[in-house]
Amino acid sequence: MTPMHDALSRRGFLERSAGNLGLLALGHLLASGRPAAAGSAGRIVPGGAVPTAHRRPKARAVISLFQHGGPSQMDLFDPKPALNRWDGKPYPGGDLEVHFNQQAGNVLGAPFAFRPRGQCGMELSELLPHTGSIADDITLVRSMTTGSVDHESALRILHTGRFLAGLPTLGSWVLYGLGSENENLPAYVVLADPGGLPVDGERNWSSGFLPAVYQGTPFRSGKTPVFHLQTPTGIPADARRNQLDFLARLGRHQAALHAPDNSEWQARIAQFETAARMQGAVPEVMDLSGESAATRRLYGLDHPVTAEYGRRCLIARRLVERGVRFVQLFLSGQPWDTHDKNAERLKGLCAMTDQPSAALVQDLKARGLLEDTIVLWTGEFGRLPISQGKDGRDHNRHAFSLWVAGGGFKAGHVHGATDEFGYQSVQDVVSVHDFHATLLGQLGLDHTALHFPHEGREASLTDAEVTGARPVPALLA
């Protein structure tokens, strides 16, 4: 029996799941993530060569560019000529499910031109010229559906699989399944908008009932990206060094005397050093001064409209480069929630996000990182073909579009279709749960086997027995 296993079995919740991968992954993290052997397949757990993943993984990292509010699929990704023919006329398709029932109007035309992009000929809106340039690298899913037309609950479905609040997020599950690759950086990093928190706040990166070690760590802009990261002012570096040495000396002495076989104690002693190393590693990854002028231009750092989002996309690449497992970008509030001035606001939002998002895919590809990094661009739901008020669109849970790149997804591919007006996904429909199952699969994780005891049962991200989630092979290369 290795010391590691012994420490784990002391933890009540783990013993019941002894032998499952989560136990091993957690052990891996508790040991503060000894760097894995080179290569992405088969994480090594201290004490034994046990692969943490279920299957041979195609991807080892995820960058999620989350687009809060529900981007309008018929104006961006899913051309619907019928909308312009029926513009201003009553919607002919019968009742629609709306969120704000007092303001439902007639069909609202989609004013932006679509044209085929890339060799694959994927039709994309003129608002997304840069996304058009990576058309051959992405999988566009036009037939997404979700379970709620309410922002908070739809966000929760997208991030946690359930509309209830407070459950573990996708990033937490991925981390639970795969562990960490870099001991000096948190494995699940959230790059929130410096302008403010997204709707539903910190819950978007909660670890829910999974241990807190799996929660996302927000990196804030500015000098202290992580709470309590820097040594407080007034403490000389050598005094802190001496204190860390003292802690290590006493810690080892006490462990030998009072808990010689306790690896939790060992891990905690080591973590004072980890914490000290994070003080260097975190600012380093946030420092873009070493990036070339060409790279900075690619992400739009030279233009005020794209600079902020571009900076975060670039940091996302740097994090993944350094072994961070899951990076999540958010926008402040829910800007894509275009209840009024839909067309006008889409222009501004695309101007801000289109170039940096595409740059991230291009840059990852150029560096050979796209192969095993998944980039996901999605909102929580879509929008309606009819107007809300004069010029807005209301929420739509029956159809939305997302794109995903890298990590073994089928490049230059359009999956699924909606009806004539883009109200409902009708062909090759993909639920959020299906998408989760597919994504986990690419990381080498079987969504039905990635579970954790909670509320008396084995809880999972996809809850396949209830949701019927299954991976979608058609999305994969």
Place this chain on the structure above:
Amino acid sequence: MERARAHWAFQRLSPSSPPVSPGASRAPEATPVDRFLWAALSARGLGLGPLADPATRLRRLALGVTGLPPTPEEIEAFSADVRRDPAAADRWLERFLGRPAYAERWAQHWLDASGYADSNGYFNADSDRPLAHRYRDRVIASVRRDQPFDQWVREQLAGDELAGWKPGDPVTPEIRGLLEATHFLRNGQDGSGESDGNPDEVRADRYYALEACQQIIGSSLLGLTVQCAKCHDHKFEPFTQRDYYALQAFFHPAYPIDDWVKPNDRVVEAPLEGEREAWQVAEQRWAEGEARARADLTGWLAANRPPIEPRWEDRFDAPAGLAARWSDTAPGDDRPAGSPPVVLGGSTGPAARVQDGVLQLIEGGGPGDRWLCTRESFGWRPPEVGGWIQVGFDLVALQVGDAGGEAARIGYVLAARDFSDSGPVAGGNLLIDGNPGGPSAVHLDYPGPDSKSLGAIGGQGYRAGRRYGVRITRLEQDRFALQHQVDGLPDGKPLTLSAADLPDGGFAFEFCCGRSFQVDQVRVETSPRPGTAEGEAWKVHEQALAAEVCRRDERLAVLQAQRLPRPGRVAWVSDVRPTPGPVPLLLRGNPKTPGEAVPPAFPAFLGQGPETHPVAMPTPGGRSSGRRLAWAHWLTAPGSPQAALLGRVTVNRVWQQCWGTGLVETPDNLGLSGAAPSHPELLDWLAADFIDSGWSLRHLLRRILGSHAFHQSSAPRADGLAVDPSNRGLWRYPVHRLDAEALRDLMLAAAGVLDPKSGGPYVTTPRNGEGEVLVDESVPGARARSLFLQRRRTQVPTLLANFDAPSVVFNCTRRARTTMPLQALSLLNSDFTLRRSGEMARRLERESGPGEGARVRRAFLLACGREPDPVEAAASLDFLARQRGLHATDADPAYRALADLCQSLLALNDCLYLR
């Protein structure tokens, strides 16, 4: 169902007697608990370990019972006591069980299990539950007087029905306690107060509150995952979908979906006799005192204000002159503001006219932003630092005529320049949203999507008969202070503005939202130039005024501190109607597909008893259906399988709190899908013994904490490691980390600054500008036990969250115990640990004298509950010496070194863990 009927947890209790002690020499104090443990261990060739050393035992007892560490004096006394008399430990246990801290600590455990939170959750707003603390305090009181747990459960489920009390009836302390107990049923998330979606969503939000209540009952009392049966028969448990709705039928009358009462309205006034009258008298006294303090200063101002020539003024003496000085546009704007614009001299809104010597602002004409603005433009940036410009008006009335009710806001605009908001002009259009109810919001560049909220100013609400306005004073570095004024006196804290916020522009009144009002004496004044006679007189006056304001504020603060909270407001649960409607089974759990009605009934796999516990009105003419009381009586019926289950669930959770792990590792699930108990006979014996003792928690703790097993060493032994490495058999004491609250409380206690506050409203834990959630050290109660900190679901104090304090979703029957670098960062760098380390160092200086050896010794006693061994003592002295050198440039190197030592000890495993 056959399996379910045979499942161990659903059986009546028929405990076997504790195995006869094998008489092994290593277990001299074989209590019943020891005998059960010993029997299981000896079957595997193992035994219990030797006693731990006295200091270690005392630390376990003190932290286990009270959640606070033993004092150095107690450590000394305990060691001496148990050396003299091995049975002395029991007397110490008794001493700890008698302390208020015991009640607080064990209340915290029940608050976890019952899902207590100070916020409603569900929606992002996570709105406040200002009265929830009464339930928290009621839990503490229940533990303190060792109320029989079955009675406590009945009170939480149906205290109102037990009391048979109606609003308006006389209230005794007992009755109020019963009403407060029902808050248990509203601990779940409830967004129905903010729900604003379509009717289906509103309905689903209501159901959620009821379902959360059921889920908490399931996991905290029944040890069952009832929520799975909401949509379908339970896959693993005998609990059917029909059982779920039959259970719902007991609680539905308190949460009737179609007769919904929002959370804020689920409040009842239940003041004790004389309490309300005493409060009213005190409030009257407070109001008079406040009015006097304010009037005194207003009088002083009237007598002492030097004369000043206004920069601009309108007394509204002539009806005809309005258009000459006022306009529907801003100075320089090319179009009227709004459509239709304000008609000057008109009588139908939107209009402005002079009537009886005052200006009437008459709202109307549909939605849209409109203003009445001065034709003159003013410079809002005073030229020299300390210079000011102020504008004010007499508020004559909050309405015009009788129509429309009083205005909800008195809006006015400074630096008005861009009414049409046609271009993205930044700055100006500074709207002050004068609020009758409290502070007034300030918006920059209003209206339009680029409008920005700057915060709020003032605090006294807008009332007719007083004078309101603002003063802008130039500060250093091109910044400006925006100060709210009432009757010419500063009101509340100022906001800071930049020069770009204050372009030249007019002064305007806002028309909006049916808010008509009347004003008079609009005056713009600027500070007299310094150096002039007028300027000097004003300088002297302003200094005198500041002193007078200070004096008044002190008077107000004293009065405010003496104010009593409104007595007797209780957030409770009671049936909305005595005769409830049908409760439908929801197909697939969906509120949109109701099925057949389900009457209240008990699940078939547990004991029946509608005959013995009839659903009946508790009192003739009462206001309740009696259903909840019937369910409570059923659950706790003596000798029944369900009471046995409640006993097992409770004993198991208590065991878990004592050892870190329960006899059943899944405290919220004792059903078929839960974990099997490690010691089934012990669990049943303890449950039976607990019930026989009158459901006494103190008795149960004496059984567990008085055992040899609890006092045995945690040291590893070869035989134990080989046979039972996970220590489920408890051949040694299991090392485990303290929970977040105990860690924070320990640091406060070690520092000697723990606030004895026990009860009352929570201590707020705001999120600071950086996003960190922490207690403001300057507020009262900042150093109170963690139990009294605000428990907002979305705002868990960062330090506590790092150590696995839950963000409460339903409830928390077991804490996670993670080990992660963020904890190390908190211990090394957080403001909290640095402050406590410094305070602890000062305490050592005070209490241990100048000798460093004595200081080190006491530091170890405070942090680790024991004396340092020679290696630690030497290492510590060496550390202090070296650290003094490294802090040589500091004003007090010895103190800094000592503080660093304290911080290190508080961060060590030997402090963070029980072993």
